[in-house]
Amino acid sequence: MKTCNVIGLGYIGLPTAIVIANSDIEVFGVDINDDIVRSVNNCISHIKEPNIENELRQIVNKKKLIALKEPCVSDVFLIAVPTPFKSKTDKKIPSANLDYVFSAIKSILPFLKDGNLVILESTCPVGTTREIDKFIKNQSNLNNVDLAYCPERVLPGNILNELINNDRIIGGINPSSSKKASAFYSKFCKGSLHITSSEVAEMTKLSENAYRDVNIAFANELSIICNELNINHNEVIKLANYHPRVNILNPGCGVGGHCIAVDPWFIAESVPDSSLLIQTSREVNNQKKMWSLNLIIEESKVFEIKKKRKPIIGYLGLTYKNDVCDLRESPSEEIALNLLDLGYDLLTCEPNLKKHEKINLFDKEMVLSESDIIVIMVAHKEFRKIRFEKYRIIDFCGISFLNSTENKTVKI
Ligand SMILES: NC(=O)c1ccc[n+]([C@@H]2O[C@H](COP(=O)([O-])OP(=O)(O)OC[C@H]3O[C@@H](n4cnc5c(N)ncnc54)[C@H](O)[C@@H]3O)[C@@H](O)[C@H]2O)c1
Structure with missing residues (x-):
């Protein structure tokens, strides 16, 4: 060869x-x-x-x-x-x-x-x-x-x-x-190279991505439940993960990318009646995107009632995950486009892209200084050191919690 x-x-x-x-x-x-x-x-x-x-x-x-x-x-x-x-x-x-x-x-x-x-x-x-x-x-x-x-x-x-x-x-x-x-x-x-049949290899690949999707769906659903109960989901996940056999993932504003957001459907298509958990997880992760959009709209309305004007929304991150330039199936990009369609003012920072065909991009400092509300969509490394305490924020990826000084669990 x-x-x-x-x-x-x-x-x-x-x-x-x-x-x-x-x-x-x-x-x-x-x-x-x-x-x-x-x-x-x-x-x-x-x-x-x-x-x-x-x-x-x-x-x-x-x-x-x-x-x-x-x-x-x-x-x-x-x-x-x-x-x-x-x-x-x-x-x-x-x-x-x-x-x-x-x-x-x-x-x-x-x-x-x-x-x-x-x-x-x-x-x-x-x-x-x-x-x-x-x-x-x-x-x-x-x-x-x-x-x-x-x-x-x-x-x-x-x-x-x-x-x-x-x-x-x-x-x-x-x-x-x-x-x-x-x-x-x-x-x-x-x-190592593991030899098997073509069918097992195909199913193994699909199972890996469905496994990730199901686990992220659990974290995403947990974040919605905690929000409804007025509890900080980041703290719940952090404390639950002290259990030696529990490892809850970080929620986000949905699930994107060319793999995890797509491949579980290939299992569901083959065996629709036997893949209920996989299908539900896809729906939960898609629904988290709409839930996130609605949360930004609700917060904007609260601001508008108080200040008698629409807020300028500082929008941090567009790609489907942190530190990549890939926009495929990105929930953050879809939410941003929806907000722009609805007439909201966005100041968007995406350090991994030079330009976007529909969304104007600005540098981080400009976004932080000119915005009324900061929404943190993707945990890019450029955002991880920002001290968010002084901003009005909506954080979908938990980085403000990681940075916060209040994030210390008191050991007794
Ligand atoms: N991106 C990932 O992280 C990842 C991981 C594992 C598996 N995969 C799988 O690998 C496959 C490729 O994914 P990708 O992310 O590289 O896609 P991609 O869209 O980045 O690249 C595919 C390329 O194929 C080209 N192309 C399309 N039809 C062609 C043809 N007939 N002849 C020659 N070129 C053609 C396109 O122009 C494009 O450049 C997908 O099935 C994906 O699910 C992707």
Whole structure:
């Protein structure tokens, strides 16, 4: 295995292409987006990750990675294209949109040969890899292509390290596929490689994200309950977590991102009658977004009644989680757009973005000094040291509690 096409140069595909190119494999990075192909060949990363441009420059200069608009002949084809859900349907459970995956598979067919290895890294419903196998056999004369589902579980902000050091699940459609995929990943992965079937690998990936979603839903629901009972949920969570077997997560203004807010639906779609907890958790996390929007509106109305004018709302953080530049499914972005539609004045600070197409961005000092109410949406590192005591705040991510001097539990 000397050459590899990585199809899709996004948040996962680009760092993966870099890590593979740092082994003895020559990589062709393929993307349908012209701008991405051009920028990668110019050593510019369109995603923000520590050290990524430095790494990109080194391997592009050594010609170990070349970005292309279309695939080419190689030994391995690794698919990392998006798998969103179909949002514009009236079905209660959104279904997975596999159009990108199948269009990527179609695009490699003219170059695929028996003996090649195809790896699917895109998160997919159970059974998708087996469907791809049938599709390849139906659409070609090929009978001996190895195929494996190999998900990954990287943390945005630490992707390049985790791609190398995390354990991987290798789900071949047969033993030969698993063996070949393991040999491929062992060239650049230091973590253990765990071999299983493609179905178990698919379900493992979905279970990881559903597990996170369910646990965040518990924290989000707890924060709503505590608010109704006039109790500080941050203190409750902190004290409950002194229990040696309890670890309640931090609530937020909802759940976003391309994974946790999407993938649990892929389980629900397959087994709607048996996935009630997973579906309810999705709903709780979506509802937390609307609850947060309403809380900001209510607080603004209280201000308006007192001061006879609408408040200027200082809005801290737009991305779906802290310290990333990713806006996909971001609850904070959606809340901000709703507030702007309703005619509220927002002064928004998002240190991880240079600009936003619909929301004007300002620096932190300006936002803090000019706003009547500060809403803390995302716990970016730039906000963590602010002493919030002197501001009128609504804190959805608990950082004012962490900073506060009142946050000391008295030990008797
Ligand atoms: N982002 C994460 O943290 C993460 C983690 C684990 C798994 N995943 C999964 O990995 C997959 C990719 O996610 P991502 O975040 O990298 O998506 P992304 O949107 O950042 O990148 C996907 C890229 O694929 C390109 N593309 C689409 N169709 C194509 C085609 N037919 N040929 C070539 N390029 C094509 C797009 O232009 C885009 O640049 C998804 O299934 C996602 O669920 C993502």
